[in-house]
Amino acid sequence: MAASSHLSLRPLPGHNRPIFRSICRPVLCAADRQALFNRIAPVYDNLNDMLSLGQHRIWKRMAVSWSGAKEGDNVLDLCCGSGDLAFLLSEKVGPKGKVIGVDFSKEQLSVASSRQHLRSKACYNNIKWVEGSALDLPFSDCYFDAITMGYGLRNVIDFRTAMEGMYRVLKPGSKTSVLDFNKSTGTLATSIQEWMIDNVVVPVATGYGLEKEYKYLESSIQEFLTGTDLEKLALEAGFANAKHFEISGGLMGNLVATR
């Protein structure tokens, strides 16, 4: 899997596409990232709450709103992790709709499934979990009415393939809403982001024995794309339009792309 992931970083012969990430090697290969998310699964939800002071819940509600998901829709939450976005989508689409949560981490899906069974709302029965890769989505073309991807795209080894996959499985006219850290350079937001990771995130994670895993966060943001580059990538993948919104003072960003 790691070898094929490296091959996918180079352009295909005869294709004059701009190359993203051709200069820097990814800090972790796909298998290492999968293992990382398996390791942090037991404390992932608690750390999200603690490190964002609960704000991640607001950002995720915004992401779901931007996706345009509505009652009765079939929707996909890609890189669903422990299921935060899937549960929000479930409430939006209701019992006549369907939510599929896809993640490559068995442990994260196990947490998601447990949370589903613990929650009392009947509408959560409309969520199904699938272990899958964002690079090889196990769905037919033009199937979903909306897609969300929260803090997932940055962790995928090949942004272009993931974007093209989302385009393929979306119905024409439907949207993908991609929430993640905002990558920008030389701004106050970047300085605050770096300071928080060095002085808050990593020390707190160290207390859980996960220093190395959360140090990966900083390098993954450095390797990520800016809002402008994300818009460009979405358009190159075939989306009809793409807009990146900065939220929370520029700490976070949300790409909205329409097929």
Next chain:
Amino acid sequence: MVRVSRALLKDGGLGISKTLSEILVCPLSKQPLRICEERNSLISDAIGVSYPIVDGIPCLVPNDGKIIDNNDMPKPEGAVDSPDEKGMSRGSV
């Protein structure tokens, strides 16, 4: 005995719903999958690969797929052996 096992698979949450199996396709070939209840897996007949279902969650990361040994795997109803089947060799996914 088989009927009891099937009921246990569904009630025990080990199997998946028919609705879900109809939504999913093979991650590699993008062709339909069929449930194999005996092996608790999803079969891609297009490329001869089976994907496991673990605790009710289908595992459809390409690396999860296993090439099917045609002598072991029960065939779908109505399927006929092709002349080439016995000569097929194993490969890796």
